[in-house]
Amino acid sequence: MDGKYRELHRLLLWRQLDQGWDPRREFAVEQPLYLEIGFGNGEFLLRQAHNRPRENFLGIEMHWGSVRRCLRRLAQAGSQNVRILQMDAQVAVRYLLPDRSIEKFVALFPCPWPKRDHERFRLFSTDFMGQLNRICRDGGLVVTDHRGLMEFARDQVAGSGLELEVVETEARYNTKYERRWSGQGQEIFFELHYRPQATSSYQQMAEVPVQTLILESFDPDGLALEGCQEGLVVQFRQQVFDSKREIFMVLVTVVEDQLSQTFWIEATRKEGQWHIRPARGGGFLPTLGVQRALELVQKAGQVG
Ligand SMILES: C[S@@+](CC[C@H](N)C(=O)[O-])C[C@H]1O[C@@H](n2cnc3c(N)ncnc32)[C@H](O)[C@@H]1O
Known part of the structure; x- marks a missing residue:
């Protein structure tokens, strides 16, 4: 070599x-x-x-x-x-x-x-x-x-x-x-x-600004995550929770518009609030599917 x-x-x-x-x-x-x-x-x-x-x-x-x-x-x-x-x-x-x-x-x-x-x-x-x-x-x-x-x-x-x-x-x-x-x-x-032959009527597919979701209370312990299959596919895979450091992570695959992405989502507690976002250090293209996956984590973990 x-x-x-x-x-x-x-x-x-x-x-x-x-x-x-x-x-x-x-x-x-x-x-x-x-x-x-x-x-x-x-x-x-x-x-x-x-x-x-x-x-x-x-x-x-x-x-x-x-x-x-x-x-x-x-x-x-x-x-x-x-x-x-x-x-x-x-x-x-x-x-x-x-x-x-x-x-x-x-x-x-x-x-x-x-x-x-x-x-x-x-x-x-x-x-x-x-x-x-x-x-x-x-x-x-x-x-x-x-x-x-x-x-x-x-x-x-x-x-x-x-x-x-x-x-x-x-x-x-x-x-x-x-x-x-x-x-x-x-x-x-x-x-x-x-x-x-003609000007293309197609447009560049848009990225969307992915927003961190913030929750007052969130219970990651034993969280039962459900994916979705309508229009786009969100499938949750393994998840881990470090209760001492208050970090929850779940691996997710999102499939939409010919694009398949697998990345980790993290929920971390900071100043009394939970922040749900794609984990830092991983790569993903910001799309509606990524935002949808964050919302599903939020929905499943919401307390009350
Ligand atoms: C049959 S080989 C031909 C390689 C080369 N052009 C040649 O003539 O020797 C097809 C190549 O296309 C790549 N390929 C297939 N689908 C692709 C995709 N969706 N995007 C980028 N590369 C792709 C494959 O990895 C492979 O190297």
């Missing part, structure tokens, strides 16, 4: 990004910004950054192993025009990226989720494309080996404000997954060219 991936300035910690964050301001030189979704080991991202020094590149990838490999490659190459977000692209595109902040997006060989009951995990739904149209000035490109995913994308494009042209192509992107499918004998791949 050469440890070079420890040059972490290219990695953006999304839980520390303020509302109103703009990715264009993360670069030493402001120049047109391009987005790659699901960059895997990052070799295409690195080549693009090297060949196009007058442009900046943002990569979004969910898995830390891939991000780590990519950070090491970028450090070895000394690329200064790349930044990385390790997170679900669904969340980044809906919540974090401002209108028209990106020139174009690219996604190479995205996961096809071939089983029918897994189709809901596919990117490139109408809603996701509408959001991509909101953040990108000039559409983008998806390349896939999977006919089913191509057909899904074609069915979903209406209503997104983008139009789609599908072109059959041979292997020409030289990524790990393209080499894998070519190695198994696949000769035809699909390029999905998305172009803007």
Whole structure:
């Protein structure tokens, strides 16, 4: 291990990004910004950054192993025009990226989720494309080996404000997954060219200011917490109470709008009052679901 991936300035910690964050301001030189979704080991991202020094590149990838490999490659190459977000692209595109902040997006060989009951995990739904149209000035490109995913994308494009042209192509992107499918004998791949047709009617999903709830009396001992299932899902997991220090904590999962978050809520006693809020030190995106979870803790613990 050469440890070079420890040059972490290219990695953006999304839980520390303020509302109103703009990715264009993360670069030493402001120049047109391009987005790659699901960059895997990052070799295409690195080549693009090297060949196009007058442009900046943002990569979004969910898995830390891939991000780590990519950070090491970028450090070895000394690329200064790349930044990385390790997170679900669904969340980044809906919540974090401002209108028209990106020139174009690219996604190479995205996961096809071939089983029918897994189709809901596919990117490139109408809603996701509408959001991509909101953040990108000039559409983008998806390349896939999977006919089913191509057909899904074609069915979903209406209503997104983008139009789609599908072109059959041979292997020409030289990524790990393209080499894998070519190695198994696949000769035809699909390029999905998305172009803007209308201004996006989608809006950036709003964060909400999460408010600490204050109670005069609260009984955390043996608290029976009930989640909820309407519209959004709140599920309480393990809970602990330190009666000496008067700290109650409960682990909760909140699922809403394609976003799933697991974090701790704490109730602490200070100057005779109980303060219920997300525990410090953990990360969460402030949403209505987070506030709802705090209210459920408040309701269950209220005395009298
Ligand atoms: C099949 S691999 C392709 C990797 C690379 N583009 C290539 O061509 O070799 C798909 C990649 O997308 C990432 N991915 C899947 N869903 C994602 C999501 N919702 N947000 C961010 N990355 C995602 C996976 O972790 C994986 O690295």
